Amino acid sequence: MNPEMITTSELRKTYTLGGQTIHALDGVSLSVPEGQFVAVIGASGSGKSTLMNMLGGLDSPDSGSVEINGQDIARLGQRRLARFRNETLGFVFQSFQLMPRQTALANVALPLSYRRPKPTDAREKAAAVLGAVGLGDRIDNKPTQLSGGQQQRVAIARALVGDPKLLLADEPTGALDSQTSEDIMQLLVRLGREGLTIVLITHDLEVAEYAQRVITMRDGRIIEDRMNNARVAA
Amino acid sequence: MTLLRLAFGSLMERKLRSLLTMLGIIIGVGSVFAMLAIGNGAKARVLDNFDGLSARTVSLRPQWMGNRSSQARPYRRFNETDLRDLAALPDVEFVSGNLQREETVVAPGTDWTTSVVGSDAYYLRQRDMEMSDGRNLMPEDLEFGRTVTVIGTAASRRLFGQSYPVGQVVTVRKVPFEIVGMVAEKDGEIGWQGDVNDFILIPRTTARSRLFGNDWLVRNQIDNIQVVAKDQAAVAELQRNIDYLLRRSRGLSAADAPDFAARNFAGVQQRQAESTRIFTILLASMGTISLIVGGVGVMNIMLVSVTERTREIGLRMSIGARRGDILRQFLVEAVVLCGIGGLLGLALGYAASQFAERASMQRGEALLQTVTDVPTAALAFGSAVIIGVAFGYLPARRASKLNPVEALRHE
Ligand SMILES: Nc1ncnc2c1ncn2[C@@H]1O[C@H](COP(=O)(O)OP(=O)(O)OP(=O)(O)O)[C@@H](O)[C@H]1O
Numbered sequence: 001m002n003p004e005m006i007t008t009s010e011l012r013k014t015y016t017l018g019g020q021t022i023h024a025l026d027g028v029s030l031s032v033p034e035g036q037f038v039a040v041i042g043a044s045g046s047g048k049s050t051l052m053n054m055l056g057g058l059d060s061p062d063s064g065s066v067e068i069n070g071q072d073i074a075r076l077g078q079r080r081l082a083r084f085r086n087e088t089l090g091f092v093f094q095s096f097q098l099m100p101r102q103t104a105l106a107n108v109a110l111p112l113s114y115r116r117p118k119p120t121d122a123r124e125k126a127a128a129v130l131g132a133v134g135l136g137d138r139i140d141n142k143p144t145q146l147s148g149g150q151q152q153r154v155a156i157a158r159a160l161v162g163d164p165k166l167l168l169a170d171e172p173t174g175a176l177d178s179q180t181s182e183d184i185m186q187l188l189v190r191l192g193r194e195g196l197t198i199v200l201i202t203h204d205l206e207v208a209e210y211a212q213r214v215i216t217m218r219d220g221r222i223i224e225d226r227m228n229n230a231r232v233a234a
Numbered sequence: 235m236t237l238l239r240l241a242f243g244s245l246m247e248r249k250l251r252s253l254l255t256m257l258g259i260i261i262g263v264g265s266v267f268a269m270l271a272i273g274n275g276a277k278a279r280v281l282d283n284f285d286g287l288s289a290r291t292v293s294l295r296p297q298w299m300g301n302r303s304s305q306a307r308p309y310r311r312f313n314e315t316d317l318r319d320l321a322a323l324p325d326v327e328f329v330s331g332n333l334q335r336e337e338t339v340v341a342p343g344t345d346w347t348t349s350v351v352g353s354d355a356y357y358l359r360q361r362d363m364e365m366s367d368g369r370n371l372m373p374e375d376l377e378f379g380r381t382v383t384v385i386g387t388a389a390s391r392r393l394f395g396q397s398y399p400v401g402q403v404v405t406v407r408k409v410p411f412e413i414v415g416m417v418a419e420k421d422g423e424i425g426w427q428g429d430v431n432d433f434i435l436i437p438r439t440t441a442r443s444r445l446f447g448n449d450w451l452v453r454n455q456i457d458n459i460q461v462v463a464k465d466q467a468a469v470a471e472l473q474r475n476i477d478y479l480l481r482r483s484r485g486l487s488a489a490d491a492p493d494f495a496a497r498n499f500a501g502v503q504q505r506q507a508e509s510t511r512i513f514t515i516l517l518a519s520m521g522t523i524s525l526i527v528g529g530v531g532v533m534n535i536m537l538v539s540v541t542e543r544t545r546e547i548g549l550r551m552s553i554g555a556r557r558g559d560i561l562r563q564f565l566v567e568a569v570v571l572c573g574i575g576g577l578l579g580l581a582l583g584y585a586a587s588q589f590a591e592r593a594s595m596q597r598g599e600a601l602l603q604t605v606t607d608v609p610t611a612a613l614a615f616g617s618a619v620i621i622g623v624a625f626g627y628l629p630a631r632r633a634s635k636l637n638p639v640e641a642l643r644h645e
């Protein structure tokens with residue numbers, strides 16, 4: 001058995017909106033071993049994004065702990081947390097979040113500009129990763145000159161450029177048609193096979209079927225956690 | 235370096251907006267630069283004029299009193315007694331009294347109309363002039379009313395060309411004068427009276443007895459007197475003493491209007507400097523106000539920019555930007571904005587100060603002199619950079635404090 005990449009215990013987060021208390025996370029304990037491809041599904045408002053933000057150190061829990069790659073990230077200071085995100089994590093968002101006026105290459109190279117010490121081969125690395133996601137011939141295009149699927153590939157390349165240990169993807173196919181979604185999922189599956197730990201958030205059961213393990217959430221709790229035998233075998 | 239490129243890029247994306255934002259900074263830096271240039275120019279000129287004896291000199295001349303009909307004499311001349319009394323005042327280094335007329339001076343074969351100055355040995359010293367050949371006037375020349383003269387270079391050239399004047403004789407109103415000395419050329423200044431080197435100097439007593447005649451109302455009259463103080467700090471006190479002395483000798487009370495004028499050249503210069511200072515203060519306040527208005531404009535546009543780019547900020551945080559990185563990014567952007575404005579402002583300020591200098595030209599001399607040098611430019615440019623930091627800090631700080639989750643969700 002591989003060592004754990006993610007360990008959370010009793011994660012809680014509540015929001016009060018207009019006098020009403022919402023338990024966005026209501027005691028989530030979860031562990032994910034290194035190299036696993038996990039999908040988290042659930043209805044809208046079930047707390048999926050909140051969970052992902054906790055895992056990425058973008059948000060902090062009211063109680064409970066998050067350990068990623070052996071580090072208790074709730075205890076990291078602002079600067080160490082930034083470094084952790086830069087070196088250990090890769091984020092992929094539903095809305096791509098690309099810099100509209102910069103080329104694909106510049107977008108992909110962006111995380112390396114925050115790495116200390118600054119790598120000297122950032123552009124070469126970015127070009128290589130763009131090649132790996134199948135966009136070797138579009139490196140000088142701006143996001144507006146690319147299709148949705150291509151833009152999401154650029155975003156994935158950006159998440160991969162810093163050699164992360166964990167890829168966090170929040171509805172990466174949410175804005176794409178089914179054919180393009182399939183291409184993106186194939187890409188993620190390939191990355192999973194290459195040893196990357198992936199947490200994929202989706203509300204699409206079909207998409208979740210690409211993962212090795214499927215976790216279902218409702219009202220801030222995990223209500224089901226099953227292995228996807230077809231994928232584990234593959 | 236990357237930060238600079240980033241800042242430039244983001245400003246170029248919004249050229250017109252950036253330019254409009256810079257306007258206040260441009261005008262501000264422009265006026266600060268013009269202010270400094272004009273202020274420095276005035277200071278340089280004041281220093282120019284203050285280093286000579288003129289700053290220590292009190293010039294006395296009679297003042298025409300047109301409306302004092304009862305006393306029959308419209309004004310009263312100075313005389314040798316006044317001169318002696320003035321010389322005895324405390325803190326006086328020396329006094330010089332003179333009479334001066336335009337006369338035709340005749341040399342063998344030619345003549346030339348020049349200024350004939352009847353004065354004493356101190357005349358040259360008071361004017362900061364030195365002898366080049368022969369001797370200066372001596373007390374004995376005045377005592378015995380000798381017909382000797384000391385000649386200025388311009389007058390000498392007119393009368394003797396290139397030949398050596400000392401030892402030659404010139405005639406004024408049929409009175410022959412022996413040239414005993416020549417004054418060294420004083421360069422540069424062609425004053426309102428013409429060339430300062432165009433004169434001949436003779437003993438005051440000789441001028442009265444042989445040339446200009448003696449006033450039969452005021453014996454031993456003197457047209458004007460220069461009183462030179464030992465140092466500049468004593469000038470104000472000396473001026474009071476002179477006023478007191480002359481009023482007493484003329485039987486004037488402190489309330490009477492004086493029939494003499496005592497002027498200190500430094501005072502005139504100071505008044506001139508004063509008016510320059512007012513102009514400078516005007517420019518300074520204009521510059522400061524423009525810089526502040528410009529700064530507020532920069533702050534405003536940076537706040538707008540932070541709001542517009544909230545998602546970008548969230549994304550940068552998610553890929554590992556520290557809060558300090560975000561702060562620096564926006565601060566550099568504000569500073570670059572102000573810096574470009576500052577450069578344009580320098581160009582504007584330079585043009586404006588050149589224009590002011592040209593426009594204030596009178597008889598070949600600029601009333602508003604400007605000194606434009608690198609330190610001045612650096613100071614004006616520096617003020618823009620400081621404005622950038624000061625007014626860019628708040629928006630940059632706000633950007634760096636954004637919550638990444640909310641920033642990423644921002645529409
Ligand atoms: N900043 C916030 N303030 C108040 N309530 C919040 C905030 N963020 C999330 N919530 C609430 O927490 C709950 C969980 O939200 P979350 O975004 O995790 O849901 P989700 O599962 O990602 O939903 P979706 O599939 O629509 O993205 C929701 O009820 C949401 O309204």
Ligand SMILES: [Mg+2]
Pocket residue numbers: 048049050
């Ligand atoms: Mg969500």
